[in-house]
Amino acid sequence: MSFEEVDKGTHVVLAPEGKFNMVAAPPLKTRIDDLVAAGKTHLVVDLHGVDFIDSSGLGALIGGLKAARQQGGDLRIAAVGEQALAVLKLTNLDRILSPYATVEEALHDW
Amino acid sequence: MTGNGAPTGKDYVLEGFAVPDQLDAVHALLAQAAADHPNLEAMDVMLFETAIIEIANNVVEYGRPEGEVRWKFTIRVREDEIEAELDDTGQTFTPEQGKGMPGEEAEGGRGLPIAEALLDQIEFKRMGDTNHWRMVRRLGQLPPA
Numbered sequence: 001m002s003f004e005e006v007d008k009g010t011h012v013v014l015a016p017e018g019k020f021n022m023v024a025a026p027p028l029k030t031r032i033d034d035l036v037a038a039g040k041t042h043l044v045v046d047l048h049g050v051d052f053i054d055s056s057g058l059g060a061l062i063g064g065l066k067a068a069r070q071q072g073g074d075l076r077i078a079a080v081g082e083q084a085l086a087v088l089k090l091t092n093l094d095r096i097l098s099p100y101a102t103v104e105e106a107l108h109d110w
Numbered sequence: 111m112t113g114n115g116a117p118t119g120k121d122y123v124l125e126g127f128a129v130p131d132q133l134d135a136v137h138a139l140l141a142q143a144a145a146d147h148p149n150l151e152a153m154d155v156m157l158f159e160t161a162i163i164e165i166a167n168n169v170v171e172y173g174r175p176e177g178e179v180r181w182k183f184t185i186r187v188r189e190d191e192i193e194a195e196l197d198d199t200g201q202t203f204t205p206e207q208g209k210g211m212p213g214e215e216a217e218g219g220r221g222l223p224i225a226e227a228l229l230d231q232i233e234f235k236r237m238g239d240t241n242h243w244r245m246v247r248r249l250g251q252l253p254p255a
């Protein structure tokens with residue numbers, strides 16, 4: 001799985017597609033780590049193109065969130081599908097990874 | 111091909127190597143079973159899919175020798191439940207069942223707890239030189255929306 005990346009200056013939007021799983025999660029997490037190391041600490045993961053997420057995908061998001069916050073930034077998720085929403089709630093991760101309806105909403109105070 | 115009223119209890123079977131590329135085939139197997147049973151609630155299928163993929167992930171990730179483990183998935187739809195059986199030729203091990211969901215900051219350790227939360231039965235046993243998982247989700251147990 002590939003993912004799109006758009007650098008908007010104040011933030012970077014990453015948009016994985018398809019199944020965000022044990023195959024797709026490691027490269028996205030590596031990219032997030034690289035971005036954070038380069039000072040790009042305000043990240044939005046746009047999940048509109050993701051129809052399935054597994055625990056590896058969740059782990060990449062949590063790891064990315066921690067990395068961004070440690071550098072004073074944040075990672076937010078937007079356009080979360082039904083399955084991902086169910087898994088976020090089941091794992092209680094919706095408490096620290098609040099899903100925003102759109103990328104625009106995720107940016108509200110950046 | 112099955113038309114209307116696909117027989118309940120029909121086996122949907124996938125055999126091959128337990129490697130990352132084959133996870134899509136597991137999704138496709140369940141999609142085929144669901145397509146033959148239009149009365150299945152989409153939410154039941156989605157949550158069952160989430161559960162069995164986590165168990166499949168574990169076999170792919172931890173089964174040894176890596177890349178050489180073979181597996182056989184069997185899915186059955188019954189009137190009141192959907193069942194998957196997974197046999198694999200990986201090494202023997204003891205799954206840590208019943209550990210509960212890890213804390214919010216954890217980056218791993220959620221696979222089996224997710225499966226356990228979404229299934230009504232999850233059984234593991236070693237049978238000869240094969241690991242055997244049986245996973246069942248009862249249908250019609252969805253909470254009100």
